[in-house]
Amino acid sequence: MTDDLFAPLSIRGTEIRNRVMVSPMCQYSCERDGLATDWHETHLGSRATGGAGIVMTEATAVEPRGRISPNDLGIWSDDHADALAPVADFVSERGATPAIQLAHAGRKASKTPPWDGSEPLQPDEGGWETVAPSAEPYPYADDEPPRTARMDEDDIEAVVDAFVAGAERALDAGFEIAEVHAAHGYLLHEFLSPVTNHRDDEYGGDFESRTRLVREITAAVREVWPGDKPVFVRVSATDWLPDRESWTVEDTAELAPLLAEAGADLVDVSSGGIHPDQRVPDAGANYQVPYAERVGEATEALVGAVGGITEPKQADALIRNDRADLAIVGREHLRDPYFALHAAEELGADERVEWPIQYRRAVGK
Ligand SMILES: Cc1cc2nc3c(=O)[nH]c(=O)nc-3n(C[C@H](O)[C@H](O)[C@H](O)COP(=O)(O)O)c2cc1C
Numbered sequence: 001m002t003d004d005l006f007a008p009l010s011i012r013g014t015e016i017r018n019r020v021m022v023s024p025m026c027q028y029s030c031e032r033d034g035l036a037t038d039w040h041e042t043h044l045g046s047r048a049t050g051g052a053g054i055v056m057t058e059a060t061a062v063e064p065r066g067r068i069s070p071n072d073l074g075i076w077s078d079d080h081a082d083a084l085a086p087v088a089d090f091v092s093e094r095g096a097t098p099a100i101q102l103a104h105a106g107r108k109a110s111k112t113p114p115w116d117g118s119e120p121l122q123p124d125e126g127g128w129e130t131v132a133p134s135a136e137p138y139p140y141a142d143d144e145p146p147r148t149a150r151m152d153e154d155d156i157e158a159v160v161d162a163f164v165a166g167a168e169r170a171l172d173a174g175f176e177i178a179e180v181h182a183a184h185g186y187l188l189h190e191f192l193s194p195v196t197n198h199r200d201d202e203y204g205g206d207f208e209s210r211t212r213l214v215r216e217i218t219a220a221v222r223e224v225w226p227g228d229k230p231v232f233v234r235v236s237a238t239d240w241l242p243d244r245e246s247w248t249v250e251d252t253a254e255l256a257p258l259l260a261e262a263g264a265d266l267v268d269v270s271s272g273g274i275h276p277d278q279r280v281p282d283a284g285a286n287y288q289v290p291y292a293e294r295v296g297e298a299t300e301a302l303v304g305a306v307g308g309i310t311e312p313k314q315a316d317a318l319i320r321n322d323r324a325d326l327a328i329v330g331r332e333h334l335r336d337p338y339f340a341l342h343a344a345e346e347l348g349a350d351e352r353v354e355w356p357i358q359y360r361r362a363v364g365k
Contacts, residue, residue: 002320002322003019003319003320004019004316004319004320004347004349005018005019005020005312005315005316005319005320005327005343005347005349006018006019006344006347006349006352006353007019007319008053009053009325009326011230011265011266011302012227012228012229012230012265013228014097014176014177014228014229014230016053016054016097017053017095017096017097017353018051018052018053018340018352018353019053019315019319019325019326019327020051020052020053020054020315020326020327020329020339020340020343021052021053021054021055021056021099021304021326021327021328021329022044022047022052022054022055022056022328022329022330022333023056023306023328023329023330023333024056024057024058024059024101024179024181024234025058025330025331025333025334026058026059026068026069026072027039027040027043027058027073028069028071028072028113028114028115029043029071030070030071030072030073030074031071033064033074034060034061034064034067034072034073034074034075034076034080035074035079035080035083036073036080036083036084036086036087037083040057040073040084040087041086041087041090044057044087044090044091044098045087045090045091045094046337047096047333047337048090048091048094048095048096048098049094049337049338049356050333050336050337050338050339050340050341051096051338051339051340051341051343051344051353051354052096052329052333052339052340053096053097053326053340054096054097054099054177054326055091055096055097055098055099056099056100056101056177056179057073057084057087057099057100057101057175058072058073058101059072059073059101059103059105059181059186060072060073060074060075060084060100060101060102060103060166060170061073061074061075061076061103061104061105062074062075062076062102062103062104062159062162062163062165062166063076063104063158063159063162064076064128065104065109065110065128065129065130065131066103066104066105066106066109066162066187067105067109067110068105068108068109068111068186069110069111069112069113069121070121070126070127071113072105075100075102075166075169075170075173076162076165076166077169078169078172080169081169081170081172081173082173084100084170084173084174084175085172085173085174087173088100088173088174088175089174092174092176094356095354097176097177098174098175098176098177099175099176099177099178099179099232100170100173100175100177100178100179101179101181101234102163102166102167102170102178102179102180102181102221103181103186104159104162104163104181104186104187104188105130105186105187106130106131106132106185106186106187106188106189106190107130107131107132107136107137107138107145107148107187107190107196108130108138108184108185108186108273109128109130110127110128110129110130110145110146111127119140119143120137120138120140120143120144120145120146121146122144122146123146127146128146129146129147129148129149130145130146130147130148130149131148131149131150131151131155131187132148132149132150132151132187132190132196133150133151133190133191133196133197133198133199133203133204134150134196134197134198134199134204135148135149135150136148136196136198138185138276139275139276140276141276150199153201156203156213159187159213159217160213160216160217160220163180163217163220163221164220164221164223164224167221167224167225168224171224171225171226171229176229176230177229177230177231177232178221178225178229178230178231178232179231179232179233179234179268180214180217180218180221180231180232180233180234180264181234182214182233182234182235182236183234183235183236183268183270183271183273184234184236184270184272184273185236185272185273185274185275186273188213188214188217189235189236189247189273189274190274191203191204191210191211191212191213191214192210192211192214192235192247192251192255193210193239193246193247193274194210194245194246194247195239195241195244195245195246195247195274195275196274196275197210207251207254211255211258214233214255214259215258215259215262216262218231218233218259218262218263218264219262219263221263222262222263222264223263225263230265230266231263231264231265232264232265232266232267232268232304233259233264233266233267233268234267234268234269234270235252235255235256235259235267235268235269235270235295236252236270236271236272236273236274237249237252237269237270237271237288237291237292237294237295238252238271238272238291239272239274239275239278240271240272240278240279240280241274241275241277241278241279246274247274249291249294252269252291252294252295253294253295253297253298254298256295256298256299256301257298257299257300257301259299259301260299260300260301264301265301265302266301266302266303266304266325266326267295267299267301267302267303267304268304268306268326268328269288269291269292269295269303269304269305269306270288270306270307271288271291271307283307283308284308285308285309285310285311285314286305286307286308286309286314286318287307287308288305288306288307288308289305289307289318289323289324292304292305292306292323292324293323293324296323296324302325302326303324303325303326304324304325304326304327304328305318305323305324305326305327305328306328306329306330307330309327309328309329309332310329310331310332312342312343312344312346312347313346313347315327315329315343316343316347340353341353341355345363
């Protein structure tokens, strides 16, 4: 039987109620030191109430320097886990599977939130020195970035440890899926791409060396994440820089089975973010789906498609036609927290979802 958008998905014994995932989306709403607030609980809780199968947190920094802005979520202490626990709890209580995106922003850290211009912050403005595979700051068009330090082997080991400690705390907080963020020009993508990785040690140079850190972190997270719970990895399938040596779809297709070998159950296929010169030809409907399909051909791991998925029939077709195993929906979930419940109605699958009992009088139940 062909699966559809509302077919449950079982990964390693974790039962996910349908194939809709809330894509990780930064809220820039921490008031203090990366600690979750009522905003995070209400925002993520609403999307769980709205019927999604998986609700993923925004990029959650494994160390303070790994935040994009000073207002991002963190998971570098037990206090962070305590602040996130009610979020994970409420998401679970609403029937969704709580997921956390473990992240490090690398040289794209230390910026103001988008509504303040996403401008780089210097240390004397509340920012910090950033770290990256090479000592080259992100080339902002009009702004002076903070200094970027090249990571030495001790720094690399410390970042692997920070991802592991972050995963352990996330588990304590009640999350069931851990996603390693290796996309969008942040730290792990910076190691993958020859645009940003100019090292000549075991973490830079050829494909094997540039992919080492992502493989090590995936394996290390897998080791502490329980055997019955899934690990995802988000990648940028391409740098969108065809005129120079860069990370390509074929590199991603080569990496995907190695990620699966390291313990990834699903590859979440996004793109871009490494350099401001990138040119995305058309960021319209399904624009990254062909990359998800290419990754799906290359690995036994499951594949998530994201980007320009806004319509129920479109999301359903991705699953029915076996183009992806998960339909990952970002901005449409900001417009409509109840996307999944509305999709079920439109697709005639409303018997397979549950409106909150508190709301049933509004939907004729
Ligand atoms: C407000 C906002 C914040 C985002 N933050 C993150 C993030 O924390 N981690 C991440 O991997 N992607 C992030 N993204 C990218 C989305 O997860 C998603 O991949 C992208 O928006 C494309 O999907 P869509 O067309 O459904 O919105 C963000 C996007 C938006 C709009």
